Amino acid sequence: MLPLKLLSRDWRGGELALIATALILAVSSVTAIAHFSDRLTRAMHIQSQSFLAAERVLKSSREVRAEWLHKADELGLRQARTVTFASMLAAGDEFQFASVKAVSDGYPLVGHLEMRQTVDGESRVVQQGPQPGHVWLEARLLPLMQLDIGDQLQLGDRSFTVSGIIDHEPDRGANLFSMGARLMMHSDDLAATNILQPGSRVDYRYLFAGDDKALENYVKWLRPQLTLHEHITDLEEGQPRVARTLDRAESFLFLAASLAVLLASVAVGLAARRYGLRHANYVAVMKSLGAGKNKILGIYIGQMTALAFIATAVGLAIGSLIQAQAVNLLAGFFPVTPPPSGLRPLLVGLATGLACVIGFALPPLFRLAQTDPMQTLRQDWSNPDKREWFGLIPGPLSMLLLIWWLSGSMAITLALLTGLGLLVAGAAAINRLLVRGRLAALGGSWRIALGSLQRRAGFNTLLIAAFGTGLLAMLAMFYARTALIDEWKMQLPENAPNHFLVNIAPYELDGVKQKIAGKNLEGTEFYPMVRGRLIAVNGTPVTERDEKDGAIRRELNLSWTDTLPADNKIVAGDWWNENLKEGVSVEVEVAARLGLSLGDVLRFSIGGLETEATVTSLRTLDWNSMRPNFFMLFAPGSLDSFPATYIQSFYLPPADKLFVNELVREFPSVSIIELDKILENIRDTIGQVAIAVESVLALMLVAGVLVLIAGVRASIAERLQEAAVIRTLGGRRQLLVRSLMIEFGLLGIAAGLLAAFGTEATLAVLTQRVFDMPFHFHPGLWLLGPLVGALLVGTAGTLACRSAVSQPPLKVLRELA
């Protein structure tokens, strides 16, 4: 029981409070981030899976074999079905082409529908589609067809009651280019309409959800049986844009958690080191009183175990409370309530506590047990142990093991290990420059500050590395978050085109242009388009292998223009010019997949006729631009002999939505693809992910500040004593304050410079390897790093030492004695 008795006495003495605080903050910040990340990741997955309205989707152009669905039943999967096709609706004298979606009971399996029962009513969340005999319509169909809620509408041979307006449909983006306004009906009514006949163009989707393992087994069982007509998909394939956003966000959250672990452990390490140093005389006294090394170890390990147990428990509780509070505060921003997290965050917190104690808190105690009892007689508390650096090994090692466990990636773990090594080496180099500098020649306060830095040269290397790690984590996370959010915003700018007009006949072109211009809408230019298939390359027919490429299997949209479209970039060859007036420009990725290069001759079949063109350039383009993009762009005039239609995209503000009806009425043969709802859904998800990233950044800042405080406190006692002696000798208060500001400011600048270097290197790896984004150099960082370092470390250090200048020196010396 002696360790516990001593623990409570030590606690009163304040010695253990610092280490316990660091440990509690370490465990709580990591637990909070782990909880938060876990819950957000789950929420994001639910939100993102709602893009499919399921966890897996089997797509087919015809009904699938019944045994496939029985197998899903056997595995305990939940199922639903949607059937989507285009059809004409009739209501009185009004006829309108619409995109019909018949949904079974249970739809949607993931996510929800939002609908209104009156035109002016409140939108409400529902978990199932219309009942048999009823249909729900997209709002703009009502005025277009002179309909009201409760009216009858004819679809094929069956009449339906219009009983709702659809405001949100989770998987609206599933068929990106479905045309016409939506009508939703129950799939039981499908047969009675007699619309679907053999050869009808129909999109069947079978939705599945359930246990991960069962889903995995089902997909494994099903995949070998699929033909070219069927395809099973998950989010990654179904919504690559959202999947990529999620991947990056998860990488960010994981990195944040790892860095929080690292920061927190540095804080514990610094506090434990200080504890060890401060207790050297305790141990020497106890040894002279007859306590052997094993007894001392028993006492301190017992104490630390008890402390670790209490601090970890408190840390886990605080971490859980923080995340619960954070989720509550941010509840309004989440389209989906984040579900409770599992046990993993608690395990991560527990492992962090253990790793901090084993790696950082115990090594100083083992060294402490070696304390020479003769020190009580020599009155020398300096640490003669040359193995101090040896004691630094278990900490980083335990952290790396923890990060390895968290990430499951040896590459990331080794990258961190290398980074840490470089950081310490950099700290030693900067420290060397600092203490050898000639700044002391600047006079009074500078001489005191530089003298202090020189006396603690060894420890300062550790301190600069610790401050550098703290600043690096904060800066790297700040810049990574900025890069991610900017990239996400760029993916979908506010006024990105959200409607496509296709099939504009040449005779309608001027009228449509006038209509769009009359409404002052922002739109792209109108591109001519003919449909054709690539049938041969350099005289060789495209093989079956090539035909598996989606771009080749189907008909391609071929276009021509004399101006290189915005967002396109020539990466090989030349764009049309005085000397180059014929040929075809090919998108670079499809060229790579098909093995095409400059000079290859491509043969196309267009409406039964054939034409050839030579590849004269390769282009990159931005698929996120929401503009018409083409794999193949011909030179102007090359396709003049083929009948063309035109395509254009434009941005329509939500308030002007009924403009679509005007277009439909005026240009009935023009098809309008409405992407506004899909983009809105994607924006919601990206917004949610951005909030998660911002919140985690705030937690990281707290962990970073903790390291700074622990670092300052670890070196404060000696500084207090020196300051008190200088005051006793007549040193003025201002002189001391200035010297403290200079000393900590210089340490902060050194750490900031190091952090700027480390952040730049981290961002280079992060953006290119993890986030898959281009890397840009950050000149501002090299100014910001040292500035933030000087401000934070300088302020924290000066404030922490304020008692040395505000209290009578005798009191300070007495308290330190």
Add this chain to the structure above:
Amino acid sequence: MSVMLQAENLHHRVTTSEGQLTLLNDISLQLQAGQSLAITGASGSGKSTLLGLLAGLDRPSDGRIWLAGEEITAMDEEQRAALRARCVGFVFQTFQLLPGLTARENVMLPSELRGERNAGRRAQEFLERVGLGHRLHHYPRQLSGGEQQRVAIARAFCSIADNDVSSSNGILFADEPTGSLDAHNGEKVIDLLFNLNAETGTTLVLVTHEQRLAARCGAHLRMDAGEITAGDQPGSLAEVSA
């Protein structure tokens, strides 16, 4: 009367950046139980080093030491610590009270390290005997220098006293016990030390600069440059008698 402390041909050398340094050179001495010995000498003469070796805090480079009948130079650190716990007490120049513990808790510490149950009662009795019964729950920073040294003396006697606080088979080592005190407080502490020594029969070895204090001891050794330069048999086995 039995031999409490005996040292034979002690040599102690340390290696520094400037080469090997001899701290003690061929020291021998013998001290009977219940006697008192003063070791004096200039700073750096090796007296504190000798005190530490005699108490088993360190091992000499050469030579042998017997404490309470056991050869401590043949023991490992754990065994020496166990012996110290049984029969050695210390008083330091700078008191070495643990700042996080109250006066009572500081005095209890040796008994607690030995796993004794009545540590609190014994500590209180010793504190009362040094006149600090009213300061039991004060922290070192709340005590004057003289009071702190009295707590340290109570702790030292507590570590060597038998359950019956009026008798002891132990030995008390004091390193400059009045070095941090003014004359008045120094005098009070010395009186206390010798009174308890006499009352309990404890053997006393103290290092001091003060001739006045050395004069109160039964025997006196003077050291210079690591050697005994004055005493009953300087330079060889010092048979110190009261």
